Amino acid sequence: MSALDDFKRARRAAVCVDSDGCAMDTMNIKHIRCFGPCMVEEWGLEQWREPILTRWNVINLYSGTRGINRFKGLAMALDEINRQYTPIDGVELLCAWAQDAPELSNDAVAKQITQHPIFAKALNWSRAVNRSIENLPPEEVKPFDHVKEALAAAHRQADVVVVSSANPEAVRDEWKRFHLLEEVDLLCTQEMGSKAYCIGKLVEKGYDAILMCGDAPGDEQAARKNNVLYYPILVSHENESWQRFLDEALEKFMNETYAGVYQQGLLDAFHANLGL
Numbered sequence: 001m002s003a004l005d006d007f008k009r010a011r012r013a014a015v016c017v018d019s020d021g022c023a024m025d026t027m028n029i030k031h032i033r034c035f036g037p038c039m040v041e042e043w044g045l046e047q048w049r050e051p052i053l054t055r056w057n058v059i060n061l062y063s064g065t066r067g068i069n070r071f072k073g074l075a076m077a078l079d080e081i082n083r084q085y086t087p088i089d090g091v092e093l094l095c096a097w098a099q100d101a102p103e104l105s106n107d108a109v110a111k112q113i114t115q116h117p118i119f120a121k122a123l124n125w126s127r128a129v130n131r132s133i134e135n136l137p138p139e140e141v142k143p144f145d146h147v148k149e150a151l152a153a154a155h156r157q158a159d160v161v162v163v164s165s166a167n168p169e170a171v172r173d174e175w176k177r178f179h180l181l182e183e184v185d186l187l188c189t190q191e192m193g194s195k196a197y198c199i200g201k202l203v204e205k206g207y208d209a210i211l212m213c214g215d216a217p218g219d220e221q222a223a224r225k226n227n228v229l230y231y232p233i234l235v236s237h238e239n240e241s242w243q244r245f246l247d248e249a250l251e252k253f254m255n256e257t258y259a260g261v262y263q264q265g266l267l268d269a270f271h272a273n274l275g276l
Contacts, residue, residue, distance in 0.1 A: 004193075004201050007186050012208040013254065015154040016199060019164035019171050021067065022215040022233045023147045026174065029140055031060050034132035035070065039077065042125040048085045055080060062235060064276045067216025070129070071097075071104045074122060090118030133170075143178050144233075146242035151183035153246060157254050161186045163198050163212065163222075195222035203228065211253045213245070217274065220267070229258055232270035 021027030036056035040049050059065050060073045068076075075091070075098035082088040093116050101108060106126050112119040154160050160183055164171050168189035175181045188198040195218065202210060203226050212223035215233040223230040231249055233241040249266075252258040270276075 002192055003186060004188055004198060007205070009159055009205045009207055010185065011157070011159050013158040014161055014202055014205075014207050014210045015158045015250075015253070016161045016163040016202070016210060016212045016228075017151070018195070018212075018214040018216075018219050018233075019162060019174070020166050021061075021235070022213060022219070022238075023143055023151075023162075023180070024141065024174055025144050025238065026141050027067075027215070028061060029136060030129075030133055031057055033136065034129050035060065035073070038125055038128040038132055039074065042121055042128065043078070043081070043088065045081065045085070048081075052077070052081060052085070062274070064217055064274050066235065066274060067218045069098075069104045070126060071109060071122065072099075074098070074125065088118070090116040094118050094122060138177070141174060143180060144242055145239040146246055148178065148180060148183070150242050150245050150250070151180060153250055155183040155185075157250075158211075159185045159207075161188060161198075161202060163188045163195050165190050165195060167191075195219065196225045199223065199226045199228060209253065209256070211258070217276065220270070229253065229263060230267070232266055234270060234273045237273070 017023050019026075020030070036053045039056065040046060040052060045052055056073075056077050059076055060068060065073070065076070075095045078088045078091045079095055082091045097112060098104065106123060109119055109123050109126065113123065151160055162171065162175065162184055166189060168187070168191055171189050172181070172187065175184065181187075192198055199210065199212060199222055210226075210228040211231055212219060212228055213231045213233060214220065214223070215235060215238070220230050220232065231245060249258065252262055
């Protein structure tokens, strides 16, 4: 039994919050300092470093594929590089695997190493990314403005649940360092299942209403799949988004005036911000 299975609701409503790029200002630094540069190094792409890193950031941060799984993002980037800059041996196999594999993780890619050398390179890259993330200066990994106040305000009226696809140790350490766990009732991370699965299990607890706060299209899809409400945190406008949550969105959620016109206006702005 996981903590999610054992969890019992204490209030009639729940506010779910994603971590990376939503509550924590960690997504940009991880992609800009770790994911993209490690790909350039692993595949020897220094000759085209700047345009390639620009495209990596567009794919993973500033477009409709924001928040995509790391191996899907890698496959997309390498496919573009193969077509525009230099041949990438085995990229078709990596793209096919990333598209169809039931699991996209280091363990899953390790099982493909005998199929083609590109899978060994993908695993080397992923491990290098993890090491690079671990070496990021702790003072540069912090929550967005207003997050602590927003969580506290939500927790006074609703159960607060972290719903993240990041690894549990990183999420727990980051949230504990900034005393955010004090406002959290349950921590759901990658080992518990997808965001959609975790939200679905919360629906089964019998809440009258659930609001998912996220920053990527995948967060919206997880909410939509479970017919719960969605509050978007806009990339490059995160602090303003959390201020708006405090100023109006939380109150509308709690008094049941959030759904409909108000939510649709937020979704329209969210989609426009990502070029959807």
